[in-house]
Amino acid sequence: MGRTSSEGGGVMVGPRPKNAAANKARAIHNMAGTNMYRVWAMMRDRCTNPKNSSYFYYGARGITVCPEWEKFEVFLADMGMPPFGYALERIDNDGPYAASNCKWASRVEQGRNKRSNHILAAFGDEQCIAAWAQDPRCRVGLRTLITRIWRGWDAEVAITQPPAYRGQKSWLPVPSTEKEAA
Numbered sequence: 001m002g003r004t005s006s007e008g009g010g011v012m013v014g015p016r017p018k019n020a021a022a023n024k025a026r027a028i029h030n031m032a033g034t035n036m037y038r039v040w041a042m043m044r045d046r047c048t049n050p051k052n053s054s055y056f057y058y059g060a061r062g063i064t065v066c067p068e069w070e071k072f073e074v075f076l077a078d079m080g081m082p083p084f085g086y087a088l089e090r091i092d093n094d095g096p097y098a099a100s101n102c103k104w105a106s107r108v109e110q111g112r113n114k115r116s117n118h119i120l121a122a123f124g125d126e127q128c129i130a131a132w133a134q135d136p137r138c139r140v141g142l143r144t145l146i147t148r149i150w151r152g153w154d155a156e157v158a159i160t161q162p163p164a165y166r167g168q169k170s171w172l173p174v175p176s177t178e179k180e181a182a
Contacts, residue, residue, distance in 0.1 A: 031072070039088050040075050043097055063090075066098035079104070089113060122155040132159055139163070 031037045046054040047065050069075045078099040079088070089105035090097060093115050105113070117128040123137065129149065133142035139162045140148070148158035 031076070036076065036081060037072060039082075040069075040072050043088060044070075047097065061094075063094075064096045066096055068099075069097060118149070120149065120155050122159055135159070 044065050046052045046058040047063055048059055049055060050059065052059075069078070079102065082088070082104040086104040086106055087110060088097075089103055089110050091101050091103060091113075093113065095101040112128045112131055117130075119126050120129055120132055122132065127135070129146055130142060132138055133140075133145050138145065138159045140159075144163055145158055148161075149155070153161075
């Protein structure tokens, strides 16, 4: 039960779009109204439309969409369809939306790539504290790790030192500045 497209001569399936732009988009790539199309349209809108509620966090900060991605077909060809439950993420939070800086990421991955995260450098690697808490080298839980970092512990010691349990004498590390001097 489709309609015949006047532009392409093919059959268009799905509800009739409500505006001329959606009609034209459906005739070109047949994806207007899909989740993939909404991802692309919302990405462009939050970077270019000052009336968008997220513009302050994107367009106003200088986050742009690469010129190639002004066409939905190019965006789709570059990114492909996302796995279920994944969303578009910029690898460098200050970089543009472009094929070289975007990937499909799970909610957990996206949560670890936020500007508000505290990045911790240890063992020659940089990760957010939540990622360190799940690292096999970490001997403590997330709350303990956060507390240790907040109290000024050296990152590697905070990650690897086992916790002191009730009844044990608390183990306090030597501050990193004194450790280096010794």
